[in-house]
Amino acid sequence: MTASLYIHIPFCVKKCAYCDFESYPGIISDADGYITRVLGEALDARKEFGITGVSTVYIGGGTPSLLKPEQLKRLAGGLFELFPPIKDAEISMEANPGTLNEPLLRAALDAGINRLSIGVQSADDRLLKKIGRIHSFEDARRSVMLAHDVGFGNISCDLMYGLPGQTLSQLEDSIFLTTQLEHVHISCYSLILEENTPLNQDAAAGRLVLPDEDTVCEMQKRAIRQLEGFGFKRYEISNYAVPGYECRHNTVYWTGGDYLGLGCAAHSFINGDRFSNPYYNEYMSGKQHVNRYTVKAAGRLEETLMLETRLTRGVSLNDIALRFGENVKNKLTASAGQLKDLVEIKDGFLKLTEEGFMLHNAVVYKLIEATE
Numbered sequence: 001m002t003a004s005l006y007i008h009i010p011f012c013v014k015k016c017a018y019c020d021f022e023s024y025p026g027i028i029s030d031a032d033g034y035i036t037r038v039l040g041e042a043l044d045a046r047k048e049f050g051i052t053g054v055s056t057v058y059i060g061g062g063t064p065s066l067l068k069p070e071q072l073k074r075l076a077g078g079l080f081e082l083f084p085p086i087k088d089a090e091i092s093m094e095a096n097p098g099t100l101n102e103p104l105l106r107a108a109l110d111a112g113i114n115r116l117s118i119g120v121q122s123a124d125d126r127l128l129k130k131i132g133r134i135h136s137f138e139d140a141r142r143s144v145m146l147a148h149d150v151g152f153g154n155i156s157c158d159l160m161y162g163l164p165g166q167t168l169s170q171l172e173d174s175i176f177l178t179t180q181l182e183h184v185h186i187s188c189y190s191l192i193l194e195e196n197t198p199l200n201q202d203a204a205a206g207r208l209v210l211p212d213e214d215t216v217c218e219m220q221k222r223a224i225r226q227l228e229g230f231g232f233k234r235y236e237i238s239n240y241a242v243p244g245y246e247c248r249h250n251t252v253y254w255t256g257g258d259y260l261g262l263g264c265a266a267h268s269f270i271n272g273d274r275f276s277n278p279y280y281n282e283y284m285s286g287k288q289h290v291n292r293y294t295v296k297a298a299g300r301l302e303e304t305l306m307l308e309t310r311l312t313r314g315v316s317l318n319d320i321a322l323r324f325g326e327n328v329k330n331k332l333t334a335s336a337g338q339l340k341d342l343v344e345i346k347d348g349f350l351k352l353t354e355e356g357f358m359l360h361n362a363v364v365y366k367l368i369e370a371t372e
């Protein structure tokens, strides 16, 4: 079978103030041992799941660009021997400005990596500092240009909005300056305050002020218009691409495809089963593939509605009828009629409107309710 592969690299220089991902500063010296552990897990997984080829790969984190060139080559070389990428496979790596350098970029290209996702986040250095990023916009600009000059033609930039004290015009400046860089994809996310993060504690104590809900909605609306004006078409709630450069790996998640997650805290969905890996210490002691369960039909329908409606193209009603029955398709069609302004049916696809996307979870719960 063909599947997608995610590899989690949990090392960072410093923890960003909003981050609750599985990532740790100060343990990069463990990287060789970690790579050995991931390759061991990959060998077990190859025996267990019969994956013969991979169509997309995503090396994420954390900060994969903190690895040394020889470490990246050992990781990618070992993985692709076990799971050969199919022809034209999309192979992405996340990178943090301030950690990218030419030898690493060349090693990435040699290893077969053909797409980079670079965390720019903002073009405003004061905002970058407030959220604890380790780089300036100039570092980000140089990283993107260097990656492009080394030979990467498929580069994505991450941007955030709803940052502490951020104004609409600061966001517009960030979008403008970022779109001037050599890249073909933008992920533009709203800041989410996660529990137990310094940013959340500062907000709760009144030490910083976040833009209110209306301003954040307006930021999203303006981002859509501005990015579309620069040729980045919105294809998912938070993702925009020059047509043809939509992220194929993430699309696998949104459309219910099979993927194997390797490394600490990585999640997998294979042959109808979901499972995950434990956090770093337990993972390094040999534990893997825990919390395993088979997704039942009702769960599959809920997941399909929750994930596939994130795409602007929506979910195919014919697919729904084939997978879950004509009856479910009819109920969804009726519900779409009641949720007008939020949901529409076009060319056989049920999709959320721009207003609907603003209320994505609430709208999807209404759709799920209608199918019960």
Ligand code: SF4
Binding pocket: 011, 012, 013, 014, 015, 016, 019, 020, 021, 023, 061, 062, 063, 096
């Ligand atoms: S670089 Fe990414 S993973 Fe690392 S601390 Fe910052 S947000 Fe978290």
